[in-house]
Amino acid sequence: MSDNETLRIGVYVCHCGTNIAAVIDVEALTKFAEGLPHVALARNYKYMCSDPGQELVKQDIAEYGLNRIVVAACSPNLHEPTFRRAAEDAGLNRFLVQMANIREQVAWVTEDGELALEKAKAHVAGAVRRVARHEALQRQFVRITPRAMVVGGGIAGIQAALTLAEAGKEVVLVEREPSIGGHMAMFDKTFPTLDCAACILTPKMTSVKVNPNIKLLTYSEIESVEGSVGNFKVKVRRKPRYINEDLCVGCMQCIDGCVFTQAKFPNSFDQGLGMRKPVWVPFPQAVPPVPVVDPEVCLQIARGKCKQGCVEACGERGAFDFDQQEKIEEYEVGAIIIATGFKAFDPSVIPYYGYGKYPNVYTSLEVERLLNAGGPTGGKLILRDGSTPKKVGIIHCVGSRDVNYHEYCSRVCCMYSLKIAHLVREKTGAEVYNCYIDIRAPGKGFEEFYNRVQNEGVQFVRGKVADITPVANGSGPLVMKVDDTLLGHIREIEVDMVILAVALEPHADAGEVRRNFGISCSNEGFFLEKHPKLAPVNTANDGVLVAGACQGAKDIPDTVAQADAAAAKALAMIDAGEIELEPNTAWIDEEMCSGCKTCINLCPFQAITADEERKIAVIDQALCKGCGTCVAACPSGAAKQHLFGDRQIDEELEGLMNYV
Amino acid sequence: MAPPNGDKGTALLEKLSRIDSGKPPFGCMQCGLCAATCPLGPAMEYPPRKLILQTIAGNLDKVLTSPSLWMCVACYACSKRCPRGIELTEELWPALRDAAMQEGHQPPAELQETFQNVFKYGNVLGKSPRQRLQWAKDLDVRVLDLSKDPKPVDVLWLVGCYPSYYPRNQGVARSFARIMTELGVSWGILGTKEKAVGECDRMFGEEGLFETLVEQNRQLFDEQDFGKIVVLDPHAFRALQSFYPRFGAWYPVQHYTQFLEEYIEQLKPLMVKPVEAVVTYHDNCCVGRRCECYDPPRELLKLIPGVKLVEMSRNRDDSLCCGGGGGGMWLDAHIVANGGRRLSDERVQQAADTGADTLAVSCPYELSRFEDAAKVTGLEGKLKVRDIIELMAESMDLGERSIA
Structure with missing residues (x-):
């Protein structure tokens, strides 16, 4: 702004129906605004955000030559973009608009009408004095790398990757385990339709494998993430499989050839109930169908000495490579979808359920493996001693709905417990007791299944x-003691097997993922969406999206829906080609910067670097989130912020405090 | 909407919404975990779950007149496990008992007598305050009576009612005096001025009496110059740690197991005599389950040469109460008459099942409760009940001749 420019400010007071007008006397507020310095006109209107409301602003700009606009209405989170656009349509720079939040900060929180009016006056006066100091700013855009990364290869990641790839976009899919498939691959059936999990999942896994747009990185983890929306640089750590993926054809003959004739190491995919050899695949339909070698127990790797029956079985394909090393690969992507899933709650921390102490107490995930035809018992529900249970107890809410463990409801346990009850009866005819607090069956077909x-x-x-x-002492039947709250007395129910319906919880290393990707977690440790209702797959870090159970416990239908939503968001971003940056970024006044580097370590977004030659700090406008930390910390006043200049803030405060 | 019982119901619910620890009962989801956890739940007409349900529904007359109101022995198991974090033990039960007494529903006679004793004599046993120092008669170490000779000390030791008066516990008090002296601790006691801390009175809803005791004790404590209070009684520990500060009476306090654990390195070389025993330790409810302090007593027992420590199947969090807490000491007859059982009888059996020959305890009530239980269950002679202090003192060659 040049100091000679004649200021002509228009002030618009919104009634917001009765939201504002029922508490604040809008006429009196308008009259007050008219008397403020540089105010050319003030109006009030029932719904400023409506088309006629916006039209009013546009017409006034044209007719009265307004060059600053103040809208006294709701939070700028909601309609600031609306009025910025309206101003721009009328030929005014969009950053010469200021909102005065008289709804959330005044009408909704102040009961006394007179006091509310006074407070609203202060807000309007502050906004008027502030907007007088606003400067025209240029909108900034960055180009988007037309490639997405999906982190996690469970059903959420698979779905998101396929949706993107089918739209012709390049996708890098990163999975920590040797195969994609996640928890869903462990299940036998899915509720409430009793679809076979493998039957509906494995076609998708195969599609991932054959889709040329998908670069699949299994047995790999995220090492670091740099950059920001549109231009992320992600380093991926690829763990050695000791088998060359390009040469292996998935014949699995190496597993037969392994010098260990017996599988004797617990298979984590089978929750330790089944055994595997040092060279193994988690399950027959694994994608990629490439075994991994466990370096801890492989004789060749651990002791440097083995007859190498595996290598012999592989023969001239020569896929084995015991010298394989971990390597780091870097990928440039425009958007990232985090779909890292959940971890099943470990119930051994609840002393009174005796998990880990009594062999016939199982977790629900263990039972999923027992029920699965591909599992350690070939789908037979048998106890550790090989016998078939005649009475089975299923305990709901283990680790969920409990302030001592997880206060939240895990949302899926009621339904999977019903499914397990059905399968147990179907396979064994056993008497089944489901001990529950409330049955939560709110999905499509859920109540009917119940x-x-x-x-x-x-x-x-x-x-x-x-x-x-x-x-009795030992491994025999168990007694469940429970207050049957409907019968009204305490029961002791004897069962052969207890199944604990364990909670879904965030992964132990969710915190590390959160830091790597610059996003937030909610109290319980799940990744936090930008807005619980209106931005459910976005995060605080633009360009990083979330899908599936890593955002909160959810079932397969919800996970798939969310994965598609995240993929659609990524697609929209990539197809737009570029993205607008927030204008309120910080910048360095190079003349004033002494190069002390105070700001560099303070920046929470690693947006500031040192230009060692010129001895000044440099702020990457694409990385800056406008938090203002550097501005406050800079000892020489060189760090400044668009829309938050000292004079702008001073004037706003003056207006707020001395409005009368 | 006003509850059916009118003003008194409103007042009670109002009080329960402003409790000092845990969450108020209104968040109860009626899962029944408390009722099935409560060792006396099956015998109660209104086990915790139903107690909450009826209270919130306003059916106070039912719960206030039920014998089950006087069957909680403050083991904290329900509070510890409650999925909604409701503090039943320290808040709900005392508030309801207080309401019952205000309505004129009297607690069991034996308990009333205990209240009377505390009110008249300042101790639960109804003994003369002048005899408070009997335990220290002819003691071979110097006892500093601060009430007569006020001097700055590091430790103000509240001896407690049972260790002061009850013959079986007096030896424990003497041994503790010797151990502290051996460690070079500067300590003193309040002599004949000492009064009950009043935990059981508060837990039993005698709030007025409790407040009086807090006032009296505050005055006594404030006259002295000490670093911290050390107690033998876990209940007194809990009261001083949590209930006293609510009246602005804040004093640093330790249970003796916590206090002695700080001297572990110094104690090691003092353990000169092996005590050949297979020992299982019973976690008391106040220092154990409520305050989750499980390791110090075990660390002390491990110091003693010859001791082999074994665990009962129910230990730490999951320990079974001796049945003596929150006034339970004077409720055995009432509980048994109403279909309950003496938990101490069950607990000694659990101790014997480990193959242990010694049940170690760290609470003055437990010595006599478990010794009685051992007699009743035919374990007398097979299972000795001994305070950790006694075992330590024996190893340090400071024990009571008659017992060692």
Whole structure:
């Protein structure tokens, strides 16, 4: 702004229906605004955000030559873009608009009308004095690298990657385990339709494998992330498989050839209930169908000495490479979808359920593996001693809905417990007792499934089991002690097997992922979406999206829907080709910068670097989020911020405090 | 909407919404974990879950007149496990008992007598305050009676009612005096001026009496110059740690197991005599489950040469209460008459099941409760009950001749 320019400010007071007008006397506020310095006109209107409301602003700019606009209405989070656009349409620079938030900060929180009016006056006066100091700014855009990365290869990651790839976009899919598939690959059936999990999942896994747009990196983890929306540089650590993926054809003959004739190491995919050899694949339909070698127990790697039956079996393909080293690869992507999933709660921390102490107490995930035809028992539900249980207890809410563990409801346990109850009855005919607090069946076809399982003869006991004790010492039957709150007395139910419906919780290293990608976690440790209702797959870091159970416990239908939503957001971003940056970034007044580097370490977004030659700090406008930390910290006043200049803030404060 | 019981119901609910620890009962989801956890739940007409349900529904007359109101022995198991974090033990039960007494529903007679004793004599046993120092008669170490000879000390030791008066516990008090002296601790006691801390009175809803005791004790404590309070009684520990500060009476306090643990290195070379025993330790409810202090007592026992420490199947968080807390000491008859059982009988059996020959305890109530239980269950002679202090003193060659 040049100091000679004649200021002509227009002030618009919104009624917001009755939201504002029922508390604040809008006429009096308008009259007050008219009397403020440089105010050319002041109006009030029922809904400023409506088309006629916006039109009013546009017409006034044209007719009265307004060159600054103040809208006294709701939070700038909601309609600031609306009025900036309206101003721009009328030929005014969009950053010469200021919102005075008289709804959230005044009308909704102030009961006394007179006091509310006074407070609203202060806000309007502050906004008027501030906007007088605003300067015209240029909108800034960055180009977007037309490639996305999906982190996590469970059903969420698979779905998101396929949607992007099918739209012709390049996708880098990173998975920590040797195969994609995630938890869904462990399940036997899925509720409430009882679809076979593998039957609906493996076609998608195969599609991932054959889609030329998808670069699949399994057995790989994120090392570091640099850059910002549109231009991320992600380093991926590729763990050695000791088998060359390009040469292996997935014949699995090496596993047969391994010098260990017996599989004797716990298979993590089978929750330790099944055994594997040092060279192994988690499950037959693994993608890629390439085994991995466990360096801890492989004789050749651990001791440097083995007959190498595996290499012999591989023969002239020569896929084995015991010298393979971990390597770091870097990928440039425009958007990132985080779909790292969940971890099943470990119930051994609850002393009264005796998990880990009594062999016949299982987690629900272990039972999924027992029920699965590809699992350690070939789909037979048998106890560790090989016998078939005649009575089975299922305890709901283990680790969920409990302030001592996780306060939240895990959302899927009721339904998977009903599914397990159904499968147990189907496979063994056992009597099944589902001990629950409340049955939560709010999805499509869920209530009907609940009803079906009831009619199949499953017993429902409303109460949280308080103790599990063995009938006699050793590994025999167990007694569940529970207050049957509907019968109104405490029961002791003898069962052969107890299944704990464990909670879904964030991965132990979710914090590290959060830091790497510059996003936030909610209290319980799941990744935080930008807005719970209106931006459910965006995060605080633009260009980083979330999908699936890493954002909060959810079932497969919701996960897939969210994955597609995230993919659509990524697509929209990539197809737009460029993205607008927030204008309120910080910048360095090079004349004033002494090169002390105070700001560099303070910047939470690593947006500031030192130009060692010129001895000044440099702020990357694409990385700066406008938090103002450097501005406040700079000892020489060289760090400045667009829309938050000293004079702008001073004037606003003056207006707020001395409005009368 | 006003609850059916009118003003008194409103007042109670109002009080319960302003509790000092845990969450108020209104968040109860009726899961019944408390009722099935409560060792006396199956015998109660209103086990914790139903107690909450009826209270919130306003059916106070039912719960206030039920014998089950006087069956909680303050083991904290329900509070510890409650998925909604509701503090039943320290808040709900005392508030309801207080309400019952205000309504004129009297607690069991034995308990009333205890209240009377505390009110009249300042101790639960109804003994004369002048006999408070009997335990220290002819003691071979110097006892500094601060009430007569006020001097700055590091440790103000509240001896407690049972260790002061009850013959079986007096030996523990003497041994503790010797151990502290051996460690060179500067300590003193309040002599005949000492009064009950009043934990059981508060837990039993005698709030008025408790407040009086807090006032009296505050005056006594404030006359002295000390670094911290050390107690033998876990209940007194809990009261001084949590209930006293609510009245602005804040004093640093330690249970003796916590206090002695700080001297572990110094104690090591003093353990000169092996005590050949297979020992299992019973976690008391106040220092154990409520305050999650499980390791210090075990660390002390491990110091003793010859001791082999074994664990009961129910230990630490999951320990079974002796049945003596929160006034339970004087409720055995009432509980048994209403279909309950003496938890101490069950607990000694659990101790014997480990193969241990010694049940180690760290609470004055437990010595007599478990010794009685051992007699009743036929374990007398097979299972000795000994305070950790006694075992340590024996190893340090400072023990009571008659017991060692």
